[in-house]
Amino acid sequence: HTMHIIYSNSFEEDVIFAKEIRSCAKQNHNIKLTELISRPSESYQGIGGRVTEELVSSSLSNLSSKMFYICGPTPFNESCVEILKNLGVKERRMLVELNGPPKKPETQAHWPEDTSIEKEVTITVQGKGSFVAKSGEPLLNSLERYGLSTENACRSG
Structure with a gap:
């Protein structure tokens, strides 16, 4: 299988694991990497801008037969899903990793029907x-409101 990573970041200094991802792509012929910065500095030498239909369609072929893994902030995820739909990709071929809580948790399939979002619960931390x-x-x-901190990324917990 071939994997094509379109790795988008806001600023050059936001890119995490850049060296590792570039090294992995360089060492493996079946991994292709496209990097872009949406808010590039004047000295940036790479691709600037956002993920677009043009970028996706020019980077990949046979879109309808591919699987897509999308991970980022909610507006980014929503934009990517819309782009892929516009390019004819079926939703079942997209896996979206959510960063942060859902906007309406009570609408999620696992939410107990008899529980209001206003219901008070007691949380005990050992x-x-x-x-x-x-x-x-x-x-x-x-x-955090209680004064405790825990390791987290992108507000995902």
Whole structure:
């Protein structure tokens, strides 16, 4: 299988694992890497701009037979899904990794039908005590409000 990574970042200094990803692509003939910076500095030498239909269609062929993994902030994910739909890709060929909580958690399939987002619940952290939070509040937000921090990325927890 061939994997084509379109790696988009806002600023050059935001690019994480750049050296590792470039090295992996260089060492493996079946990995292709396209990097772009949406807010490039004047000295940036690579591709500037956002992911567009033109970029996707010019970088990839046979779109309808490919699988797509999309990961980023919600507006980025939504934009990529729209671009792929416009290019004829079926949603079943897209896997979207969500960063952060859903906008309406009570609409998610796993949400208990009889639980309001306003329902208060008690959260107990071993060795740190207990506090009250609303069931619709993201756990990470609740912990921070209580004065506890935990490792997280992109507000995903």
